[in-house]
Amino acid sequence: MKLNIDRHEQEVIETAINHWQKENLIDLETAQQLRTSYEVKGFDWRRLAQYSFWIALSCIVLAFLSLFIDKEILAMLETLYETPNIIISIICAALAAFFYYAGYYNKKKYPEKQLSNESLIVLGVFATATSIGYLGKIVDKVSGLYSLLFFCSILIYTILAIKLSSKTIWIFMLIALGIWFASETAYHSNWGFKFWGMNYPLRFTLFGAVLTAFAFSLHKQWKIIQPFQPLSYAIGILYLFISLWLLSIFGNYSDLDKWATVKQYHILYWGILSTLVSLLFAWYGLKKKDAIAREFGITFLLINLYTRFFEYLWDNVNRAIFFSLLALSFWLIGRKAEKIWSGSFLKK
Incomplete structure (x- = not known):
């Protein structure tokens, strides 16, 4: 064959x-x-199937959004306006259960249809989020129950991810974990932008660091969630690097008006920290052959360098010189990357 x-x-x-x-x-x-x-x-039929399911899910989202644009549908929805939120929440929960069951059943009967099975599970995730969202409309925002709902969604997604062996649900669980962290800290700061003197980027820098450390050290010791370790590791690093990058731009400011009056070099230390962390991950990934740490480290190292490039040169250098330097830097990076790729290919 x-x-x-x-x-x-x-x-x-x-x-x-x-x-x-x-x-x-x-x-x-x-x-x-x-x-x-x-x-x-x-012809790559698998890729066509993958793109088709992505487009199908996108169209479902667009169809849902279009409900709020079409006048006739809006008129019909107005007649249903008096429907209690709890009823809508129960209906969405029932739909979620149906999609999860259909995805699980198809996964057992047709394991080769991975994309269609995952699409059903994603619909279940959306239905679950909608159900919890309508429960949130019932709960008073100033009460602790508001963030507790997000914590419940974490438990639901965790159990379902383990039972259905679904990496897709695990990703949504990690996203829900971040939303819960944001809402919980916001509640304890009276829904302000600072919690214990930290704005959102600084808070999520610590959150990402803790999640990354957990995925790196303790995640593998729990056999029941061991298959999801690479996902937790990657998303933990993603939380960390995006937060550090935002921190390097906005600093620990929660007021945009105050931030706008501050010169960017006054918060340069955050940029240096972000760059050093990127270098550390890139070095570790190259030394230990850790692809996740290497790729994220190198990618965000470049993002940090070019962010500083725009911050400090955009208003201070002639545009022709600016874009010439930009072109030269990308050409040098491309040439170096080509040399590394060629050398690693010949060694194989």
């Missing part, structure tokens, strides 16, 4: 075979056998 590959993979394999043959690592006969051991597939 021949290996079924796409055209990009064919180019890589052909380059490798030609290199091995040129270096006398394989003879002509072996090279021919390798070339006849695979065939190029005519």
